[in-house]
Structure formats: C-alpha cells, structure tokens
Amino acid sequence: MNCDAAKERMSERWLHGLDESRRIELETHLAACPSCREESTALNALWQAMEDVPTEEPGRQLRAGFEWMMQAYRMGVAESSVRKRIAAPRQPLWQLAVASLTLVFGLVAGHLYTARTQDQATIAQLGVEMKTMKHLVTLSLLRQESAGDRLRGVSFSESMSATDDEVLSALVRALSNDPNVNVRLAAFDALTRNPASPSVRKGIRDAITYQESPLLQIALIDWAVNNKDRGAMDPLRQLERQPELHPAVRVRLREAIRSFQ
Amino acid sequence: MKPISAFLIAASLLTAAESNAQKQTLSFSDPAAAKRLEVSLVNGSITVKTHAAKEAIIEGNVAATQRKQPPPGMKRLDTGLPGLGSEQTGNTIKLHAIHKANVTIWVPAETALKLNTINGGDIIVEGIAGEIDTNNINGNITLTDVSGPVVAHALNGKLTVSLSKLDSGKAMSLSTFNKDVDLTLPADAKASVKLKSQNGEIFTDFDVTLKGAPVVEESKKEPPASNKNSSPRTRTRTVRFEKVSYGTINGGGQEIQLTTYNGSIYIRKKK
Amino acid sequence: MTERTDDELMAEVSGGLVDGLTQLFERHHRALHRFFSHLTGSASTAEDLTQEVFFRMLKFRETFQSGGKFTPWMYQIARNVHFDHCRKRTIEMPVAEERKLWEPADPSPQQDWTMMRAADVATLRRAFLRLPAAQREVLVLARYQELPYDEIARVMGCEPGTVKSRVFRAMKELSGLFVRLSGRRAS
Ligand SMILES: [Zn+2]
Numbered sequence: 001m002n003c004d005a006a007k008e009r010m011s012e013r014w015l016h017g018l019d020e021s022r023r024i025e026l027e028t029h030l031a032a033c034p035s036c037r038e039e040s041t042a043l044n045a046l047w048q049a050m051e052d053v054p055t056e057e058p059g060r061q062l063r064a065g066f067e068w069m070m071q072a073y074r075m076g077v078a079e080s081s082v083r084k085r086i087a088a089p090r091q092p093l094w095q096l097a098v099a100s101l102t103l104v105f106g107l108v109a110g111h112l113y114t115a116r117t118q119d120q121a122t123i124a125q126l127g128v129e130m131k132t133m134k135h136l137v138t139l140s141l142l143r144q145e146s147a148g149d150r151l152r153g154v155s156f157s158e159s160m161s162a163t164d165d166e167v168l169s170a171l172v173r174a175l176s177n178d179p180n181v182n183v184r185l186a187a188f189d190a191l192t193r194n195p196a197s198p199s200v201r202k203g204i205r206d207a208i209t210y211q212e213s214p215l216l217q218i219a220l221i222d223w224a225v226n227n228k229d230r231g232a233m234d235p236l237r238q239l240e241r242q243p244e245l246h247p248a249v250r251v252r253l254r255e256a257i258r259s260f261q
Numbered sequence: 262m263k264p265i266s267a268f269l270i271a272a273s274l275l276t277a278a279e280s281n282a283q284k285q286t287l288s289f290s291d292p293a294a295a296k297r298l299e300v301s302l303v304n305g306s307i308t309v310k311t312h313a314a315k316e317a318i319i320e321g322n323v324a325a326t327q328r329k330q331p332p333p334g335m336k337r338l339d340t341g342l343p344g345l346g347s348e349q350t351g352n353t354i355k356l357h358a359i360h361k362a363n364v365t366i367w368v369p370a371e372t373a374l375k376l377n378t379i380n381g382g383d384i385i386v387e388g389i390a391g392e393i394d395t396n397n398i399n400g401n402i403t404l405t406d407v408s409g410p411v412v413a414h415a416l417n418g419k420l421t422v423s424l425s426k427l428d429s430g431k432a433m434s435l436s437t438f439n440k441d442v443d444l445t446l447p448a449d450a451k452a453s454v455k456l457k458s459q460n461g462e463i464f465t466d467f468d469v470t471l472k473g474a475p476v477v478e479e480s481k482k483e484p485p486a487s488n489k490n491s492s493p494r495t496r497t498r499t500v501r502f503e504k505v506s507y508g509t510i511n512g513g514g515q516e517i518q519l520t521t522y523n524g525s526i527y528i529r530k531k532k
Numbered sequence: 533m534t535e536r537t538d539d540e541l542m543a544e545v546s547g548g549l550v551d552g553l554t555q556l557f558e559r560h561h562r563a564l565h566r567f568f569s570h571l572t573g574s575a576s577t578a579e580d581l582t583q584e585v586f587f588r589m590l591k592f593r594e595t596f597q598s599g600g601k602f603t604p605w606m607y608q609i610a611r612n613v614h615f616d617h618c619r620k621r622t623i624e625m626p627v628a629e630e631r632k633l634w635e636p637a638d639p640s641p642q643q644d645w646t647m648m649r650a651a652d653v654a655t656l657r658r659a660f661l662r663l664p665a666a667q668r669e670v671l672v673l674a675r676y677q678e679l680p681y682d683e684i685a686r687v688m689g690c691e692p693g694t695v696k697s698r699v700f701r702a703m704k705e706l707s708g709l710f711v712r713l714s715g716r717r718a719s
Contacts, residue, residue, distance in 0.1 A: 004697075011696040011703070015674055015681060043703045046710070050675050052653045053660070056575035058565040058582065065583045066557050073550065073590060133587030134580075146373075147394040147412040151432035155516055180394065181414045182434035185520060214416065214438050215522060218459070246438075248522065 001029045006036045014047045061159050068156055069133055072140035138167050147180040154186040158193060165197075172203030181213045188219055201229065208235035214246040221249070221256045233260055288316040289352045296391070297353040298368055299375040304361040306382025306400065309374060309389060312367040317354055320365040321345045373409070383418070392431070401440075411435065419443065419524070423531070427452060427515050436520040444519065445529040451514030454528070456506045461525035469508040469528070538602035545589070546596040553593075556602070557586055563677060564610060570672045571614055573661045584613045603679070604686035611669055611687065618665050652714065659709035667702035674699050 001009070009026045012018060018026065030037045134157070141153025154174065157167050174187035188207075191200055208220045217239065224232035239245070240253055289296045292315040300307050312318070345362050348355040356364060363382060373391035376384050383400040386393060392409040395402055401418035404411060410431035413420055419440040427450040435442050441461070446452065456463055510528075519526050536544075538559065541552040564585055568578035588609050589596075596605055660668065673684045674695075685692040 007700045008693065008696040011700040012681070014699070014703075015678070039704070042707055043700075046656075046703060046707050047675065049652070049656060050660075050671075053570070053657050054653075055566045055569045055676070058561065058575070058579055062561060062565065062579045062582060063557075065579070066554075066561070066586055069583070069587060069590070070550070070554065133583050136587065146392055148392050148410040148431045148433070151412060151434055151516075151518075155432050180412060181396065182412050182436055182518070182520075185436060186432075186434060186518065213414075215414075215436060215520065218522060248438075 001025055003029075003033060003036055006030065006033070007039075010036075010040050010043065014044075065133070065137065065156065065159065068137045068141065068152065072137045132164070134164060135166055139170050142170050142174055147183055150174065150178060150180065150183045151186055154183065154190050158190050165199075168197065168200055169203075172200060175203060175207050176210070181215065184211070184213070184216055185219065188216065188223075192223060196227070201231065205229070205232050205235045208232060209238045214249045217246070217249045218252050221252050225256045225259055228260075230260065233257075236260075285319045285321070285347070286316050287319065287347065287349060287354050289354065290349070291352055292316075292369075294352050296369060296372040297375070298366060298372050299353065299355045300364060300366070300377070301355070301357045302362060302364070302378040302382070303359050304380045304382070305358065305378060306363045306384070307376050307378055308363075308365040308385045309376065309387070310365065310367050311370040311388040313369075314367070315369055317372075318367040319345075319347070319356065321356075321358075322363045415440065424450070425531075426450075432516045432518075434518040434520070436518075437524050438521070439523045440521075441524040441527060442519050442521050443527040443529070444517070445531050446510070447531050450510060451512055452510045452517050453513040453515070454508050454510060455516070455518040456508065456526055457518075457520040458524070458526050459522045461521055461523060463506070463526045463528075465528040466530045467510050467528055469510055472507040472509070539600065542589075542593075542596050542600075542602045542605070543598040546593045546598065548593075550590060550593070553586065553590060556589070560606060561586070564606070567607075567610060567672055567677055568614065570660070570676050571665075571668050572617070573657060577617070581610075581613050581617055585610050588613065601683075601686065604683055607673065607677075607679070607687040614665065614669065655714045656706075656710055659706055659713050662709050662713075663702060663706060667698070667705060670695065670698045671702045671706070 006026060006029045009018070009022065009029075013023075013026070030040055138153050138157045141149050141156060144150055144153070154171065157171060168191065171187045171191050175184050175191060178184045178187065188204070191204065196204065204220065204223060207216070208224070211217050211220060221236065221239075223229070224236060236253060236257055240250075240257065245253070298309070298317060300309075345356060345358045345360075345364065348357075356366070358364075361381060368389075370388055370390045372389065374386065374389060374393045374395065376386070376393075376395040377397070378384060378400065379398045381400070384395050384397045384402045386395075386404045386407060388406050389404075390408045393404060393407060393411045393413065395404075395411075395413045397414075397418055398416045399418060400415070402413050402415045402420045402422075404413070404422045406423060406425045408424060408426045408428060410428060410433050411422055411424075412434050413422065413436070415437045417439045418437070420435055420437045421443040422435060423445040424447065426447060435444060446467070454469070519528075536552075536555075538556060541556055544552045545556070561582055564582045565575075565578050568581040569575055572578060572581070585606065589606070592609075596602075660671075663671070670684065670688065673679045673687060674681075679687070681692045681695045684695045688695060688698075690698075
C-alpha cells in the first residue's frame with residue numbers, strides 16, 4: 001500500500017470503519033510510514049473533535065415559512081411560472097426494455113445522463129432568473145383579499161434575513177396602495193427596519209403626500225425627522241397645505257418642518 | 262363568479278313606513294363554503310350577531326329624518342333613491358348605504374366580515390368565528406367573543422376586542438389614533454405582541470416578557486454637508502424615544518400588533 | 533399501512549400531488565438545517581436556505597425522475613442553493629493567504645486533540661468556515677449528515693473513490709487552518 005491509498009483508507013475509516021483485513025493493511029502501512037502515522041493520529045482526533053461543534057435547532061419560523069409557502073403555492077400564484085416544463089418527458093423504463101437489450105443499456109444510460117445534466121442546468125438557472133421562496137410567499141400573500149393574509153405577507157418579509165429589491169418594492173406598493181391602514185402601517189414598519197435604499201426612500205417620501213390616515217402621517221413625519229431626510233421637505237410642505245389635516249398631525253408637522261430649518 | 266343579483270332593499274324599507282326597521286333575508290349561494298359579509302356605511306352603526314340559520318338576516322333602519330314626509334294626500338314615487346343597497350356575488354353579501362342607516366345583521370358564526378363606517382355609529386360584533394376586517398372613523402369598535410383573526414382600526418373611537426380563542430398562525434393588528442385599544446385574551450393564549458403607544462401607556466395582567474425595554478436611541482451626527490459651512494463645529498444631537506415594545510405572552514405565538522397614538526393599550530386576561 | 537418512501541413521495545409531488553412535500557419537510561428539514569448551519573455558521577441563514585431548498589423542490593418538482601433517488605437530489609439542490617448564497621457573499625470566501633499553508637512544507641499538527649476545550653470548539657468552527665465551499669460541503673455531508681460515500685458521490689457527481697480523497701484533503705486543510713488559527717505550532 002502506498003501513501004495515497006493509505007490516505008483514502010483513513011478517510012474510509014472515518015465514515016464506514018474498516019473490516020479486519022482492510023484495517024490491517026492500513027496499520028501495516030502506518031507502522032512503516034511515520035508521516036502517514038502522524039497524519040492519521042492528528043486527523044482521527046480532529047474527526048472526533050468535530051463532534052463537539054454544536055448545531056442549533058431550527059426555529060419555528062422555518063416551519064411557518066414552509067406552511068406559508070405551501071399555502072401561497074396552492075393559492076395558485078406559482079402556477080403560471082411552474083407550468084414551464086423543462087424536464088424531458090418521463091417514460092417508464094420498461095417501455096424502453098421492449099427495445100433490444102443492447103439498445104436498453106444505451107438508452108437508459110443516455111436517459112439518465114441527459115436527465116442529470118438537465119437537473120443541473122435547471123437548478124443552476126434558478127438563482128438567476130427564477131424568483132425565490134420569499135418572493136412567492138411575500139408577493140402572493142400581499143395580493144390576497146384578506147387583510148390578515150396581507151399582514152402575514154408583510155411579517156413574512158421581515159422574517160427572512162436577506163433584503164431583496166423586489167420584496168421591498170412590493171412593500172412600497174403596500175404602503176401606498178393597500179386599502180387597509182393596518183397593513184400600510186405594518187408595511188411601513190417593515191420598510192424602515194433597515195436603512196432605506198434610494199428607491200425605498202422615494203416611496204416613503206411619496207407616501208407623505210397621499211397618506212390620509214393620521215397614524216401613518218405621523219409615522220412618516222417622524223421618519224423624515226429621525227432620518228434627517230431633507231428630500232422629504234417638499235412632501236412635508238405639501239402635506240401642510242392640506243386643509244383637512246388632523247390637528248395632532250399639524251402640530252407634529254410644524255415641529256418637523258421647523259427642525260429642518 | 263358573476264353577480265347573481267343586485268338589488269335595492271331600500272324600496273321595501275321605505276315604502277312600508279318612514280321609520281320602522283325592516284327585515285330582509287339573503288342566502289349565501291353555497292352554505293357549506295366560506296361565507297363573507299361586507300358592510301360599508303357613510304353614516305350609521307353596524308351590528309353583527311350570529312344565529313343558527315344558514316342565511317343572513319338584515320335588519321335595516323334608514324332614518325326617517327333623512328327624507329321629507331309626503332304632503333297630505335300625496336305619496337312618494339319611488340325612483341330608486343339610494344337607501345340601503347345590497348349585492349350578492351357567490352358567497353359574498355355586500356351592503357352599502359349613503360343615507361344614515363343603522364343595520365343589524367345575523368349570520369352563521371363562521372362568516373368572514375368586512376365592516377366599514379365613517380360617522381355616527383359604532384361597529385359591534387358578537388360571537389363571530391370568521392376573519393374580521395373593520396374600520397370605523399368616528400365611532401367605537403367593539404368585538405366580543407370573536408375567535409377569528411382581527412384587523413381593526415378605529416381612528417377616533419375606542420377599540421375593544423375580546424377573543425374567545427386565539428387561532429395560531431394568522432397575524433392580527435389593532436390600531437386607534439385617539440382612544441384606547443383594549444384587548445382581552447384567553448388566559449392560556451400564546452402571542453407575540455408588538456406594542457406602540459406614542460402618548461399613552463400600556464397595562465396588562467398577563468406576564469408579558471418584553472424583549473428589551475423600550476429603546477431610547479441617541480444619535481449624534483454631523484450636520485448634512487450643506488449645513489457644514491454655516492456651523493462647522495456644531496454637532497446636532499437628537500434624542501429619540503422609540504415607543505415600540507416587543508413582548509411575548511405564554512412563550513409567544515400568534516403575532517399581534519397594537520398601535521395607538523393618543524390612547525393607552527390594555528391587554529386583559531379573560532376571567 | 534406502510535409508510536411511503538421519500539422516493540415515492542417525491543414522485544407524487546413531481547406528478548402534481550404537492551401535499552407529499554409536507555411529509556418530506558417533516559422528514560428532512562432538520563437534516564437540511566444542520567447541513568446549512570455547519571456550512572454557513574448561522575442558524576438563521578440556515579433557516580432561509582432550508583426554506584429555499586423546499587421552494588426549489590416545489591418549483592422544480594418536474595425535474596425529479598420517477599424511480600430516482602430523493603436524498604442525493606435534495607442535496608444537489610441544497611448545494612446549488614448554497615452556491616448561490618456564496619456567490620452573493622463573495623467577501624466571505626476564503627482568502628488567498630490561507631492557500632499558502634498547503635505547500636509541501638506544511639507542518640503537521642501535533643497537539644493533543646482529545647483535550648478540546650470550548651475555545652477550541654469555537655476555533656474549529658472558525659477554521660471550518662474558512663474552508664473553500666466545496667470542501668465544507670463534502671465534510672458536512674460526510675461528518676454531520678453521515679451520508680455514505682456512494683451517496684455523497686452521487687450528490688457531488690463524482691466517483692466514491694474521489695469522495696474519499698476529497699474528504700481526506702478537506703480534513704488536512706481543516707487541521708492546518710485550525711493550527712493556524714489557534715496559534716499553535718507543531719513541535
Ligand atoms: Zn505513508
């Protein structure tokens with residue numbers, strides 16, 4: 001046994017263990033080869049030590065997210081894009097077996113080969129051109145008729161760690177168009193959890209002029225003040241000109257405009 | 262589904278008498294499927310109660326004061342003036358009125374509700390197990406013994422919600438501007454709450470575990486570049502009181518957001 | 533009633549009966565979460581990536597061949613999800629400096645591994661995260677997912693013998709990184 005074979009054998013031992021004869025072969029080599037012996041001792045111990053690296057249990061968000069995904073999927077939003085059939089038509093292997101035996105091997109091998117490369121291609125494409133799970137769930141829930149579902153959409157967007165432009169623009173849309181004030185409020189909170197990108201900033205500034213709910217108006221005014229967003233000055237002045245403004249909002253608005261000067 | 266019927270019950274309401282309440286029965290097209298009731302008023306109150314029957318019974322009271330009394334010896338010619346309109350599409354029943362109208366509706370308990378009014382009345386719901394989405398600008402909202410997810414906003418009125426059970430998995434949100442938000446939950450309810458009261462306080466008899474105390478955020482920033490020339494050494498200093506608290510009840514669970522500006526928040530344990 | 537196998541369930545999902553995915557989630561989400569936790573060192577990132585795997589299973593259910601093997605297919609998707617994740621975060625990829633360790637003159641680790649302490653575990657974890665993604669993957673599959681070599685070979689698209697040598701090389705690289713990070717030198 002040479003050193004390369006010994007290394008492969010060590011690796012084999014970590015996972016499967018070795019039967020008597022294979023173990024003796026390895027140990028014979030180790031006895032004769034100090035460098036492999038050293039490596040074996042150290043790496044065996046390291047393999048053991050890896051046991052001690054802890055893993056955390058998944059939180060309940062994981063299950064909730066999965067359930068929402070299934071629900072969102074059933075709501076049919078996904079249907080149109082999934083319809084794209086990329087896989088080759090599947091044929092039971094026995095149909096191929098009616099062909100001559102020599103052909104079978106060729107066909108089966110070929111079938112499996114193309115299937116595998118297609119899998120790889122399809123899956124690799126995903127990250128680039130297909131939408132993610134977060135899109136599916138957030139965007140489909142935000143489109144639901146039920147305000148409770150749309151709220152869940154907003155809350156789902158918050159549960160994921162990565163930010164995503166398309167989800168952010170869906171939240172901006174919710175802030176500006178959602179018929180329910182509580183959903184708009186939640187969307188605003190979700191948008192302001194992270195430092196706003198220029199497009200989100202613009203969405204929030206725009207909202208200042210047309211939000212009619214005093215709760216939202218005050219939240220937006222506070223956002224402008226806290227972020228020292230000078231770009232919000234024009235929308236704030238526009239808001240000030242609205243005659244039917246709630247008195248509490250007007251007080252807050254005047255303070256805000258003053259703080260900018 | 263296309264509209265099965267669209268008609269006015271104003272006619273029947275108004276021709277009978279100028280004042281008294283009238284009853285109208287509407288059926289859901291598929292009693293076994295999910296049912297939905299939407300009521301939208303400009304001026305008036307909405308009361309929804311449950312009954313064992315499968316249809317909806319609507320009792321409407323369009324105020325007599327809104328309309329002139331016919332002169333002696335004359336009668337009103339009904340020209341389809343807007344009164345209380347109703348519309349049914351599949352399993353959704355919609356009611357709407359522009360005149361002052363107080364309505365009471367009896368529906369099966371599992372009906373989902375969407376109720377909106379602007380002036381002159383409260384929204385009262387009892388015993389409903391379906392999802393509730395409701396908005397009242399100038400009146401109170403009182404939901405008692407309801408068990409579906411609730412999304413409610415009372416701008417100038419008080420919002421009182423008593424849940425007979427907390428159905429896990431659906432988000433809830435209750436908000437007001439001027440008055441209190443008052444929520445009663447079953448003693449064993451598992452909830453994750455987000456509480457926001459700008460000028461009021463928060464009271465509860467639950468053991469609410471707060472995730473970090475309300476944040477006092479202090480930021481010291483250089484003034485924006487455009488200001489720098491005028492005050493090169495000045496640092497603007499903002500102290501920001503973030504009035505948002507996150508907490509869990511019984512270990513956390515269903516998400517509930519409670520928001521008010523001038524009111525206080527009460528979270529009560531159901532006795 | 534006999535439990536349906538993963539392969540049968542996924543074949544059903546592939547044919548359009550997507551409810552079977554719920555059972556597959558019950559059976560595999562912990563393993564996938566563990567896979568990604570070790571790969572990324574973050575439980576919450578692992579949640580995101582696990583979700584993404586089930587999303588892709590649903591979206592690309594039709595690429596599952598009836599009569600195919602579910603577990604290798606699942607880990608192929610998981611590797612692709614991880615690949616896309618790494619591409620988004622290139623900053624955290626291993627730096628060139630570490631590569632120098634793998635020249636022939638590399639000192640062998642000599643310390644007593646059996647005396648691992650909490651600090652060592654943390655160092656080991658850091659060392660692990662500095663491995664190139666492909667080495668992390670093969671080690672996680674072998675060490676933490678306890679997949680047999682022939683299944684790992686299917687996931688990685690190579691021969692079982694190649695898996696053995698890749699595992700060995702990854703272990704060797706890991707031990708070097710560990711030594712480097714813990715500041716110990718060979719005697
Ligand atoms: Zn050797």
